[in-house]
Amino acid sequence: MLYAAITIAIVLLFLWLIYNNLITARLRVNEALSQIDVQLKRRADLIPNLVETVKGYAKHEKELLEKITQERAALVSAKGMAEKAEVNNQLSQTLKSIFAVAENYPDLKASQNFLELQEELSDTENKIAYSRQFYNSSVLDYNTKIQVFPNVFFARILNFKEAEFFGADKKDKEKVEVKF
C-alpha cells in the first residue's frame, strides 16, 4: 500500500516536472514570436513614410511604390508564420530595389529624411534577423522537447503541437549590401 502510494507520488512529480518544462518552452516560443511581430510592425510603420519621401523626388517610380504599398498591406494582414515570412521576404526584395533606384536621384539620396529612413529600415532589417534567430532556436528547443522520450507521450495526450520555423529564403541569408 505504502509502496504504491510512493510510486504514484513519484510518477506525479515526474509528470509535473515534464509538464512545466514543456509549458516553459512553449511560452518562450510565443514570446519570441511576439518579438518578431514587434519588429515587423516597426517595419510596416516606416514604409508609408518612405513612400511619401520617395514620391516627392522620384515621381516615375510609381510602379515600385504601388508594389511596396501592397506588400506592406499584405504584411499587416498576414496570418501564420509561413505567410509572414514569405511576405516579409518579398518586402525585403522590394525595399532593396527602391534603395537601388534611389541611386538615380541625387536629390533623394541627399535628403536627410531619406537617409534617416534608410538607416532605420536597415536597423529594423537587422532586428528582424536577430529576432528570427531567437525564435527559431526557441522553436528548435521546444520541438525537441515534445519529441524526445518520454515527453512525447505526454505531449501527444495534452496536444502540444510542433511549432513552425520562421523561414528565410536563400537570398535573404546572403549579407545585405548597403550602397551609398
Place this chain on the structure above:
Amino acid sequence: MKVYSEISSNKLKTWIIMFLFVIFITTVIYVFSNALGYGLSLVGIGLIVSGLMSLGSYYYSDKMVLAMSGAHEIKREDHKELYNTVENLTIAGGIPLPKIYIINDNSPNAFATGRDPKHATVAVTTGLLDQLSKTELEGVISHELSHIKNFDIRLMAVVVILVGFIALVSDFFMRSLWFGGSRDNERNSSQGILVLIGIIFAILAPIAAVLIQLAVSRKREFLADASGVLLTRYPEGLATALEKIARYPHPLKNANNATAHLFISSPFKNRKGRNFLAGLFNTHPPIEERIKILRSM
C-alpha cells in the same frame, strides 16, 4: 542542458561566498577581541557589519564596480552603433536590454555586471569602440551578454566586493609591514597588533585568491566565448577582437586586483609584477588558447 546547471551552480556559489565572508570576518574579529579582552560585544558588531556588507554587496556591488572603473551611462543618441549592437544581440539571446556604460580609456576592454538579467550593465571602453570593427564589437558584446545570461555577473560582482575587500585589506597591511617597520619604538604595542592583523590577512589573502579561482573558474570564460558565438554565429569576430585587445600595449587605468577578473581580457597586460597578489588573482585563461578554440569552431 549545460547552461541551466551552470546558472544554478552560480547562484549557489554566490550564497556560499556571502556566507563564508560573514564567517571569515566574524572569526577574525573573535580572535582579536579575545586577545585584547574586549569580549563578545565586538564579535556581535562584526557579525552585523559583515552581514550588512554581504547583503549590500548583493544589491549594490554593480554600482560600486561601475563607480570604481569610472564608467558613465549612455543613451541611444550618444552612441547609436554600440546601442544598436547591444539591442540586436539581446533580441537574439532573448534577454532584457541591459544598461550601457562607457569608460573613457584608450585601452580596449569590456565587462558586464549586475545581479540578474533584469538588473544588468554592460560597460565598454572608448578604446574598444575606436579600434574594433562592427563584427568584432558584436563578438565582444555577445560574450558579455552570455555572462549576464549565465548569472556569472552576480557571482563575479559579489566576489569583487567581498573577496576583494579581504584582498585589499591584506594588500594594505602587507605594505605597512614592509614600510612601516619599527620606526617608532614608543608605539610598539599598537604596532604589534598591526603586525598581527597584517599576518592574519596575509594568510587570508591567498585563501581568498584560491576562493576566487574556485568560483571564477577559467571554464566560464570559454563557456561565455562559446555561447557568445551561438548568438553571432561568427567565431572569427570575437577571435580577431581578442587579438586586437591582446595586442594593445597599455593597461587600463582604473582596474585593480578586485575588478580584474570582470573584464573580457586581463586589464593589467604584461605588468604582472605589481605584486605577487596580481599573479594569484589572475583568473583569465591565456588569450591565445581562447583564440585557438574560437578558430576551431
